[in-house]
Amino acid sequence: MMDSATIRQKFLQFFESKGHQIVPSAPLVLKNDPSLLFTNSGMVQFKDYFLGNSIPKYKRVVDTQKCLRVSGKHNDLEDVGLDTYHHTMFEMLGNWSFGDYFKKEAIGWAWELLTDVYQLPKDRLYVTVFGGDKADGLPVDDEAKDLWKQFVADDRILNGSKKDNFWEMGEAGPCGPCSEIHIDLRPESDVKKKPGRELVNSDHPQVVEIWNLVFIQFNRLASGTLEPLPDKHVDTGMGFERLCMAIQAKMSNYDTDVFRPLMDFIAQHAGTKYGADSKTDIAIRVMADHVRAVSFAIADGQLPSNTGAGYVIRRILRRAVRYGFSYLNFKEPFMYRLVPLLGIQLREVFPELHQQMEYVGRVMHEEEISFLRTLERGLKRIESIPTITGVQAFELYDTFGFPFDLTSLIARERGLAVDEKAFIVEMEKQKTRSKTAAVKETGDWILIGDEGKSEFIGYDHFSATSRIIKYRRVKQKSKEVFQFVLDKTPFYAESGGQVGDTGKLESINEKISVIDTKKENDLIIHFAETLPEKLDAEFYASVDEGKRKLTMNNHSATHLLHAALRQILGKHVEQKGSLVNEKILRFDFSHFAAMTEVEIYKVEAIVNQKVRENIRLNEQRDVPIEKAKGMGAMALFGEKYGEHVRVITFDPKFSVELCGGTHIPATGNIGLFKIVSESSVAAGVRRIEAVTAEGAQEYVNGSLALLNEIKTLLKNPKDTTSFLQNLLEEKHALEKRVETMNQEQANQIKDKLAAKAVKINGYTLILERITLPNVEALKNIAYGLRNQFEDLLLVLATDIDGKPQVAVMIGEKLETTKRFHAGNLVKELAKEIDGGGGGQPFYATAGGRNLGGLQTVLDKAKLLIKE
């Protein structure tokens, strides 16, 4: 039987033999694309070719692409694992033609590969072609149909709808008919009962689409009309896991050798077998599937977090932990143990995971621990709720992250049901709230003149004479911004951690501020709050040079820091994130322990040494990637590189990096490099923040000024630290002494009051007016007297710092008789001082505004007691 690695290899080799270039998979996590969080199909990395934003290096390309789908028409995260054919992460095999071959070759090769190379049974294959669409004025795709007829009998070629057989990139843009290949994997007996053609496209788990051939031949305009493209493209995608199922003749993707090793490992450690029970089977599938998605996302640089793509990853991992926890009794972190298995399994195709197994495992382990803690807290909380309403279940989920299915499970164990409808209602409320807050209206691009190419000249110039190619308006929360694309621009768009440039666009009679510059795929977009009146004018575009130069200092310093860290800490240090602006540089990197002070000091010293050496920048553009790697430049995981890259070198023996950012001409510009903080961002990831040049100077001056101020205040002691320490200790001791003295003073007053006690009506009465320094003293006296007389009735009318305060205390024995209630008494008395009060049955206090009422308080107290 052909194993999965061979199946993949044969695909790549087959198309290589047909003149295709094998290219690596793009990272799973996307950057610079506001419309998408993850690569969800093979074509994503080639989008710019179809849109005409950039020119392909090869006309024929083949690859296998890591894809992630957690939402969409047929795939919701909550469904994965319940059935046997949905996945979060999957591989998509694809071959591409960029303006080269078209339908004839694509169809012929597809058939050859499936039937010749893979030996799939011809009589079990069905194909669909586009059946035409009246609204678009398109006929049946007879071209494809006729081509298929060479290989496939007429009754196995089906016409498909626009929904299934017409592919579009978006509302507008490249599109075209497609042709799908389906396979019927049912047993012979079932096939006899019902022919496969009746089950195509009807969600049958054994009659599935395995390959989609897209023929991009139109461009849909914003108006909705179609125009033929001058260059026609082929974009195909074949689900790798399904293909394996078909070739290995399995009933499900999960039965192939792609998943089985993981599933057997899970089952073994759970003390069960896959296939033993439908509940545990689901849990095993969920874990096996999810660990792939999470591992590769982390390997591609996406840490679990509480927003955006990171949150999706967190949710996937938590879902797996939840299933393991509930059905397989995994109460300790377990998912992370699957990482090495997966890394080794896919070492050849996706080396990024194998190379980072320890790092990925640590991050996952930490995330599992944190979720198990959340579960534990939730379980504790749920115990205190007797009956759980839908709203409460939602609160548990929304605020404390406690999953709904666990809540209803616990409720069921108590013989109760949770109102799921109410839960869903609350959930919907939450969703609409978020959606209305995030509403963003993006207008269509409006072209000014002819659409031309946009050129970035910011590596060499701070200004340019430019024209606007196109613009659009974007509205969010009543704030409106305009976005421009220029034919020539000196503005650096936010990328690789370096912030976007700000600056000005000036024409003869107008001046527009550019507030930010960002990338959308490869397009450089300038942001402004106003729209020029004369859009077709010539503009003098200039970036804020001061800000840019400070940013360049910080960016170059980041490279020096990276190299220094690898020298001091070791080669396991890899960039995991970076932020560079005019004020600060922030650098996240993989390292498994907090840095010691000595290490920080050494790293800082190396960087400053390199600054003083004033090493000249060596910037090389268009270096072939292999050559760049040969020079010692490290490629970052999760970063997408072209065939040619830009290499930034400060001393070939020290720092060589692939980088698109802007840099200073020589390291001396940095002046001074100062690390401000070292902290943790996640398990296995440390963060350093540092400042350079003016920023460093300000930082150092500020710290020294503060130190001097402190020293002066302390009258310049020899050893400031120990002096301060002594001072603090002394202060503490004095506070304690003051407290005991107050206590003593209160005791004296207490004794005087005790002497005035009179015994009447079976209790000891103390009724006095006194002056005290604070409420604490009053409390102390009252409690002191309570300890002294068990049948005490105390009413004190006090003047505390000019404010009247009344206290009533009742002795322990007297309290049990319930003759008096301190709280009620004090409430009555409080009226006399224009205040209010309360407390417990035996001790209560009241405050007020009217100091003059203190005497009346005592008189009234006498009356009340007699009653």
Next chain:
RNA sequence: GGGGGAUUAGCUCAGCUGGCUAGAGCGCUUCCAUGGCAUGGAAGAGGUCAUCGGUUCGAAUCCGUUAUUCUCCA
């Protein structure tokens, strides 16, 4: 980006509708008992209740700010 929580002793947390001299368990210190143990007993130390501001006679508790953190949604 939007919503909801949380922040109290070295650690894990109680403290209900404002007034219980701010508590528990573990840990720590000292003493006693035991050959040893995550041993038994006794005494004790340790808190600007995150921050700043407001309401109130009175705030750990109510309201707002900031910070940190957890969590859900986009």
